[in-house]
Amino acid sequence: MNGLEINQIKPEELEQKLKNDETLNLIDVREDDEVAEGMIPEAIHIRMGDIPDSLDKLDKNEEYIIICRSGGRSEKVCLFLKDQGYNVVNMTGGMLQWKGEIKPKL
Numbered sequence: 377m378n379g380l381e382i383n384q385i386k387p388e389e390l391e392q393k394l395k396n397d398e399t400l401n402l403i404d405v406r407e408d409d410e411v412a413e414g415m416i417p418e419a420i421h422i423r424m425g426d427i428p429d430s431l432d433k434l435d436k437n438e439e440y441i442i443i444c445r446s447g448g449r450s451e452k453v454c455l456f457l458k459d460q461g462y463n464v465v466n467m468t469g470g471m472l473q474w475k476g477e478i479k480p481k482l
Contacts, residue, residue: 382454383465385441390467391476394418401440405453406471410445414478415471424449431460439463446470 393400394416402419404411411421422430424444434440440462444450447470454464471478 382451382458384468385465387467387469387473387475390416390441391474394476401438402443403440403453404443404471405449406444410471412480414480416443416474417477417479419443424453427453427456434462436461436463439465441465441467443467443474444470446472 390400390402400418402416404415404419404421405424405427406415406421407423408421415421422433434457440457442450442453442457442464444453447466447468450470451466454466457464467474
């Protein structure tokens, strides 16, 4: 770890923000087979391994909430993106703790 402080959000806090119609940028970094089980409807899917090649899709003026299965991979992605100058928040507990709406990936 490089000592960068990562902002965190709990799944229930994120769910409340979505219910309040806040505009959020959610990135689900799980693998295809995991996402096939369902993801947060507002999220976009960029696999963890594809993040370095996807930086041109991200805006350093925006905040991104990173999501994975349990919160470990998303924290690593947050550290990487923060090191690149992006504003990121890790959803702790990941989809295992998510109680809100999910949609199947098409």
